[in-house]
Amino acid sequence: MFDFFILAIIIVITLLIFWSKFFEKDLFTNIYFGIITCSILLYVGVGGALIEVDCHYILYYCGYLIALWLGLCLFIQHDNKCVDENIYNLFIKRYARFVIGIYIFLCVVDLLYPQIKLVNLISPPSLDLKKAFLQRFEQRETSIFEIISLTMRNFLEPFFYFSLYYYRKKVWKIGFLLFLVMYFDYCTVGYIGRGQVMTNLIVFIVLVYIWKPIWRKRIILGVVCGVPFLFICLVNYASIRIGGDTQNISFFQATEMLFLGESNYPLWFNDIHMKNDSWQDIRDYVYWLVTLPLPVSPGLSGFDVGTNYKISEYLLGIPRGKEGFYVLLPGLVGEAYYIFGKLFWIHGFIYGSIIGVTYNYLRKKECFLPLGLFVSMTLGYACARGGTSAAYPMIIKQLLYFVLILNLYKRYTLRFVIR
16 A cells, blocks of 8 residues: 555656656657656655555655766766767678677577577477576586677677667567567576566667657557556566466556556565665675676675675575575665665765766767667666666676777777678
8 A cells, every 4th residue: 555645755756856858859868768767766666655665765765866866967968969970870881780690699509508409499498487597596517608608698788789770771670689589588598587578679669669750650559559468468477487377367457466566676675774784785886886897707705796685685584595585676775775774875876877977878879779778778677676786787897898899999990891
């Protein structure tokens, strides 16, 4: 049950923080901050109005948003300089198909090693979340080949979304490629997260909406008509993946179940708020942030960078990998207080700074649109729901290398052409 007065305060404050971005004439800006705002509101804010949540939560939430806003204002730029996209378009023209081909190949490699699973392409495995989760703690040596393959795929991920711009005039190919990647991932482990599905679905729909103006009315109608079926499918998917059966539910029941299930993360704040401050947690988190851009983490002893695992161990009282352990998601405010205690606002300031810096680089470049939408879903949906460990590796490592290589390309334009 919600306290609607507190809920109204949460909604108003959240909208005020990003209000100016909704009046920008740039459609990308509206969508970029719209995704982030809605994600924060749903996964971090709304649940704070539940009557079971500590009454102090709203104060921490407001403080977190103010710190986020300060970080955003400090690092965001307001110039309207036009950007010469010729060099980026040249890169796409030369290397887009090659990059996409290599990325798809790396997805297929997982079906070949360490086990040959090509038969799964014809006969997909049944959905099994428990098996996929247990594999994370499976005690087996990871081969050099697997490490190289995963590293290359992570490295190429931002290049893959950037290269999708090549097919802007044939958007159906973008949809096919995104589906292909998800299908290969599913056939590999027998599971695919709803987050990955929703991210690629939203990226595709927005790209079609922007690049095909004549289809916009039909897209809006299709979304309105398709949302009820989507919600019902998401609820049933959540049931099937843990071994349950499909449910015969209405759209309103599905909406209620999804809304309550996706907004109740602040409930964990009650337990986290009682935790004693620990400088060890701050040290571990700072170490993780500082070493994140490095190609290989130094892995020094004495540091535990598994933030979500540590929080889950604390709340459940069960060590990771043991029977009964699973990952709990406390939301950004809960994570911030667990790590920094009364200095929780530092977490929000870092988050806002990263949003501002990333937005500065991606805006004003149409060719960055597919990548920009993927990044907004990462900083919005993935971060607000799964915590910073679900988003920062992509931003602070993968996207950073992407920027460095494109800047090198701008300065020393490569002359070889891949045929």
